[in-house]
Amino acid sequence: MAFFSFSRNALILTLFLITSLMVVSGSNYFQDFEITWGGGRGKIVNNGELLTLSLDNYSGSGFQSKKEYLFGQIDMQLKLVPGNSAGTVTAYYLSSEGSNHDEIDFEFLGNLSGEPYTVHTNVYTQGKGEREQQFHLWFDPTNDFHTYSVLWSPQTIVFSVDNTPLREFKNLENKGVPFPKSQPMKLYSSIWNADQWATRGGLIKTDWAQAPFIASYRNFRANACFFSTTRGPISCTSARPNNNPWFSQKLDPTSEQKLKWVQTNYMIYNYCTDTKRFPQGFPTECNV
Ligand SMILES: *[C@@H]1O[C@H](CO)[C@@H](O)[C@H](O)[C@H]1NC(C)=O
Ligand SMILES: *[C@@H]1O[C@H](CO)[C@@H](O)[C@H](O)[C@H]1NC(C)=O
Secondary structure (H helix, E strand, O other), X not given: OHHHHOOHHHHHHHHHHHHOOOEOXXXXXXXXXXXXXXXXXXXXXXXXXXXXXXXXXXXOEEEEEXXXXXXXXXXXXXXXXXXXXXOEEEEEEEEOOXXXXXXXXXXXXOOOOOOOOEEEEEEEEOOEXXXXXXXXXXXXXXXXXXXXXXXXXXXXXXXXXXXXXXXXXXXXXXXXXXXXXXXXXXXXXXXXXXXXXXXXXXXXXXOHXXXXXXXXXXXXXXEEEEEEOOOEEEEEEOOOOOOOOOOOOOOOHHHHHXXXXXXXXXXXXXXXXXXXXXXXXXXXXXXX
C-alpha cells in the first residue's frame, strides 16, 4: 500500500493539516464498534452509551472497533467483573493484523473477592512481544468505571489509568528496537476464561456458580487518526478540549512522577528485571 511508504515527516505534516479540519465524533458504541463473537453475550444498550461483555460456562464474548487507528489517544471507561472473578480475563488492546503485527495490550486478570486484580501489559512490535509488565491498582476497579488509556504517538506509547501513567514504551528505533508506527490498529476487547494460567499458573479455578461474569464499557473516546481499509488514510479528530495534544513528544514532569510512583508501589512483574528469563542479558529497551 502506498500509505506505508509515507515518510514520517510527511505523515506528521499530513496529520497536522488534517487536524485543522477537525472532525469531532461523540461516543456511540453502535457507531464505533461491532460485537464480533459470543452469541448475544456482548450487548450495546442505552442508545449506544453502554456496552457489556459477558462470560459463562459456554462462551465469552468480544467486540472490535470499526475503524483502524494510526496514532492517537484512546480512552475507554471500564468497570471490571465484580466479586469472585478469579480465572476470568478481560482484554483490552490495540492490534494490527498479520504475522508481523504490532499490539498494545491491557489484560485484566480477575481474582477472588477482595483480592486485587492484576493489570497485565505487553507491547508487540513486528510480531514479537515478551515485554510483560504487571501491576496491581490503587483502587477497586469493580466498584465504578475508571478510564484506561493508550497514548500512541510516533515518539512513545503510554499506558495510563485515570490519567496516571503505568508504563511507557519509548521509541528506541535509533537503538535498534522496532516501534509500531506504520501498521494501523483496531481496538479490541473480550472476556474469556483463562483459569489454566491467569490465576498465578492456574492456582484457582473459575467458580461457574458466579456466572455470568460481566464487564462494562462506556465513554469511549479516540482522539486519533483513522485509517480506512477501503478509503485509505487518513482523517483525524480534533485536539482535546483541554488542549492537551495527544501527539506530544513525552511525558510532562508531573506524569513522570506519577509513573515513578506506580512503578515503585504497584508494579508486581517486570520482564526487564527477570534475570531467570533472560540469562543472556535483557532486551535492548531494558538497558536504556
Ligand atoms: C453450564 O452451567 C449450567 C448451569 O449451571 C449447566 O446446566 C450446564 O450443564 C453447564 N454447561 C457446561 C457446558 O458446562
Ligand atoms: C490475586 O491476589 C493475590 C493475593 O493478594 C495476588 O498475589 C495476585 O497477584 C492477585 N492476582 C492474580 C491474578 O492472581
